[in-house]
Amino acid sequence: MLLIILPVYARQPLPNDPDTGLAIDSNWEQVRAVCTICHSAKLVTQNRMSRQAWLDTIRWMQKEHGLIALNDLEAPILDYLARNYNVRGHSKIRSRRRNLELN
Helix, strand or coil: CCCCCCCCCCCCCCCECCCCCCECCCCHHHHHHHHCCCCCCHHHHCCCCCHHHHHHHHHHHHHHHCCCCCHHHHHHHHHHHHHHCCCCCCCCCCCCCCCCCCC
């Protein structure tokens, strides 16, 4: 019997910024600069969302809380969030609840 063993390339955990807890990865400084103006980085790190859900959350913050237009920063911030705080690979998915409908 011939066994073929392929190396497993698991993504190694990234170091976290000691001040914010954000994963130190490309574009993390932009996330820190934009997101922590209004709230703690904990609000980012405790959530797991798809890229679309992160975009929906950004749009909600822009509409309801006055978040500025991110322009050229939007894609890098979404890339970072979708890569580091996504729903894939997490046994316990923690995400924001849907927004309440107010009449």
